[in-house]
Amino acid sequence: MSDQSAGTNFIRQIIDADLASGKHTDIVTRFPPEPNGHLHIGHAKSIWLNFGIARDYGGRCTLRYDDTNPLKEDEEFVEAIERDVRWLGYDIDRVAHASDYFDQLYEFALELIRKGLAYVDSLPADRIREFRGTLTEPGRNSPDRDNSVEKNLAEFERMRAGEYADGERVLRARIDMASPNINMRDPVIYRIRHHNHQRTGDHWCIYPMYDFTHGLSDAIEGVTHSLCTLEFEDHRPLYDWFIDNLTVPSRPRQTEFSRLNLGFTVMSKRLLTRLVDDGVMDGWDDPRMPTIAGLRRRGFTPASVRNFIASVGITRKDNLIDMLALENAVREDLDPVAPRAMAVLRPLRVIIENYPEGETETLEVPNHPKNPDMGSRPVTLSREIYIEQDDFMLDPPEKFFRLGPGREVRLRNAFVIRCVGLELDESGKVDTIRCKYLPETRSGVQPEGRRVKGIIHWVNAGDAVDVEVRLYDRLFLEAVPLPDDEGRFSRDLNPDSLEVLGNCKLEASLALAASETRYQFERLGYFWQDRDSTRDAPIFNRIVTLRDSWAKIDSRNN
RNA sequence: UGGGGUGUAGCCAAGCGGCCUAAGGCACCGGGUUUUGAUCCCGGCAUUCGGAGGUUCGAAUCCUCCCACCCCAGCCA
Numbered sequence: 001m002s003d004q005s006a007g008t009n010f011i012r013q014i015i016d017a018d019l020a021s022g023k024h025t026d027i028v029t030r031f032p033p034e035p036n037g038h039l040h041i042g043h044a045k046s047i048w049l050n051f052g053i054a055r056d057y058g059g060r061c062t063l064r065y066d067d068t069n070p071l072k073e074d075e076e077f078v079e080a081i082e083r084d085v086r087w088l089g090y091d092i093d094r095v096a097h098a099s100d101y102f103d104q105l106y107e108f109a110l111e112l113i114r115k116g117l118a119y120v121d122s123l124p125a126d127r128i129r130e131f132r133g134t135l136t137e138p139g140r141n142s143p144d145r146d147n148s149v150e151k152n153l154a155e156f157e158r159m160r161a162g163e164y165a166d167g168e169r170v171l172r173a174r175i176d177m178a179s180p181n182i183n184m185r186d187p188v189i190y191r192i193r194h195h196n197h198q199r200t201g202d203h204w205c206i207y208p209m210y211d212f213t214h215g216l217s218d219a220i221e222g223v224t225h226s227l228c229t230l231e232f233e234d235h236r237p238l239y240d241w242f243i244d245n246l247t248v249p250s251r252p253r254q255t256e257f258s259r260l261n262l263g264f265t266v267m268s269k270r271l272l273t274r275l276v277d278d279g280v281m282d283g284w285d286d287p288r289m290p291t292i293a294g295l296r297r298r299g300f301t302p303a304s305v306r307n308f309i310a311s312v313g314i315t316r317k318d319n320l321i322d323m324l325a326l327e328n329a330v331r332e333d334l335d336p337v338a339p340r341a342m343a344v345l346r347p348l349r350v351i352i353e354n355y356p357e358g359e360t361e362t363l364e365v366p367n368h369p370k371n372p373d374m375g376s377r378p379v380t381l382s383r384e385i386y387i388e389q390d391d392f393m394l395d396p397p398e399k400f401f402r403l404g405p406g407r408e409v410r411l412r413n414a415f416v417i418r419c420v421g422l423e424l425d426e427s428g429k430v431d432t433i434r435c436k437y438l439p440e441t442r443s444g445v446q447p448e449g450r451r452v453k454g455i456i457h458w459v460n461a462g463d464a465v466d467v468e469v470r471l472y473d474r475l476f477l478e479a480v481p482l483p484d485d486e487g488r489f490s491r492d493l494n495p496d497s498l499e500v501l502g503n504c505k506l507e508a509s510l511a512l513a514a515s516e517t518r519y520q521f522e523r524l525g526y527f528w529q530d531r532d533s534t535r536d537a538p539i540f541n542r543i544v545t546l547r548d549s550w551a552k553i554d555s556r557n558n
Numbered sequence: 559u560g561g562g563g564u565g566u567a568g569c570c571a572a573g574c575g576g577c578c579u580a581a582g583g584c585a586c587c588g589g590g591u592u593u594u595g596a597u598c599c600c601g602g603c604a605u606u607c608g609g610a611g612g613u614u615c616g617a618a619u620c621c622u623c624c625c626a627c628c629c630c631a632g633c634c635a
Binding site: 007008009013032033034036066068069071072124125128129132133134135136137138139166167169170172179180181182183185188190191192193207209210211213214230231232233234235236237256258263269311312313315316317318319320321322324325327328329331335336340369370399401402410411412413414443444451452453454455456457520522523524525546547548549550551552553 | 559560561562563564565568569570571572574582583584585592593594595596597598627628629630631632633634635
């Protein structure tokens with residue numbers, strides 16, 4: 001794995017201290033997704049942390065599905081989750097499910113009841129809510145709170161046996177209805193769900209809640225450091241309460257860190273699901289999605305995602321990370337290895353008047369400007385070529401050193417040309433540019449005799465490959481998009497987040513483009529083939545643009 | 559107005575009482591190299607650490623008060 005240094009963070013410091021004090025000799029972590037959706041780059045932070053720590057400390061990290069709610073979960077997501085974790089570069093040597101522990105969890109519940117620390121409550125959901133109190137007022141005890149152990153045991157057995165309908169009974173921990181921490185006000189730990197579970201089928205009709213399940217699963221697995229996000233901080237007293245009051249095989253410790261927030265996108269599973277279900281996105285792997293699947297399809301590399309996470313670090317502070325940091329990470333990863341090629345996205349025809357009709361020549365062009373080991377390829381030049389529309393201006397402003405009437409520019413890897421005329425179409429738009437080339441300026445000939453400031457890319461018309469290119473921009477107009485009550489984005493969506501260009505011209509060598517290769521189309525950005533691509537109809541995704549200081553100057557002028 | 563957190567540059571983030579007149583990255587601004595306005599290279603970018611007091615020979619680091627922001631009232635995770 002070619003990663004930048006993982007550096008340190010407060011969690012690693014805790015682990016170092018635990019190792020130094022002898023509290024632990026082996027480090028065990030876990031990555032605990034709920035199989036109810038696809039992983040996104042926020043999960044990548046957790047994966048990087050948990051798997052990265054296990055790897056660096058010679059410990060192990062379990063992929064554990066938190067599958068305690070059969071209503072929301074589906075096996076369909078399991079495969080996708082594992083694929084995403086592997087794609088990020090981590091070996092999954094241990095897969096577990098919270099549901100593997102349902103028997104033990106049930107025994108733990110019995111132990112709690114026997115100790116007088118849990119009771120079956122017959123209050124309906126709305127009454128439980130009422131009795132819970134508010135943030136500022138204490139709650140009240142349920143009439144069932146002081147029922148005998150025997151009665152609770154019997155009632156719990158009836159719950160398990162299916163004698164009650166959903167919602168008729170719950171098992172609650174008996175803690176403190178007056179606690180300022182609402183999580184400690186006799187939280188529900190088992191509820192009835194007459195619903196098939198994706199793994200245990202109809203074996204159970206009662207299912208444990210997250211708070212009860214999570215910490216105890218950690219204890220069962222011997223997890224030493226249970227790393228989760230900040231919103232679980234208030235749950236830690238409860239996490240510890242279960243560990244303290246039950247006969248557990250180990251004592252894990254929960255530590256929280258802040259989740260990853262990226263500007264101009266959303267990270268909530270609910271909102272992402274909404275975008276997919278409403279058809280705003282072309283599926284979970286739409287290249288504009290912040291999902292792992294989306295990043296993968298877009299063309300981001302696993303190393304770039306890892307390095308990005310490493311660069312933003314692990315802390316307890318709320319954050320809003322600039323997308324530019326992610327873009328920087330891919331460019332950094334791709335620049336030294338991406339083979340270069342020439343492609344024209346918005347073609348403008350150029351006739352080289354003094355180039356003999358019917359003739360062609362072959363130029364040998366390096367695949368990488370700094371790495372000769374990457375070899376070279378033949379590129380054809382003839383009388384008719386395409387250049388980028390953006391590289392020609394009728395009335396160029398100062399500092400624009402590309403082509404314009406009477407101007408000279410170098411065709412990258414080839415000759416200098418001078419614009420000597422142009423043809424307009426009926427609408428008055430420039431249709432064709434007429435140029436003359438300077439044969440003595442052939443690329444590689446020293447001395448060149450003539451230096452021009454502008455260099456533009458081009459594609460030979462005769463053997464160009466026609467392709468579709470998809471350009472992506474930020475999904476939203478606002479750094480922090482605001483959904484409406486239904487979770488839809490009526491106004492913050494960026495209408496131009498996807499631009500499809502149909503008539504793009506690629507140099508002939510890319511007719512054989514490898515589907516796994518990420519190319520740099522010179523002066524444009526990094527591209528690779530979309531999964532929709534076929535041999536007859538190639539489609540390229542723009543992963544990210546190159547840095548563009550001209551664009552900066554240009555936008556400053558406007 | 560209860561409880562739990564967080565505040566170091568535009569965005570991240572080191573820093574853990576004295577080598578801090580505060581690392582590093584992104585962004586930004588110069589300048590150099592360059593047949594990608596890319597890459598690369600050099601330089602700039604917080605006398606100041608949310609604010610006010612205090613302790614100390616010495617504070618971003620300790621104490622007090624204040625301010626701002628985030629999280630919590632699912633039989634979700």
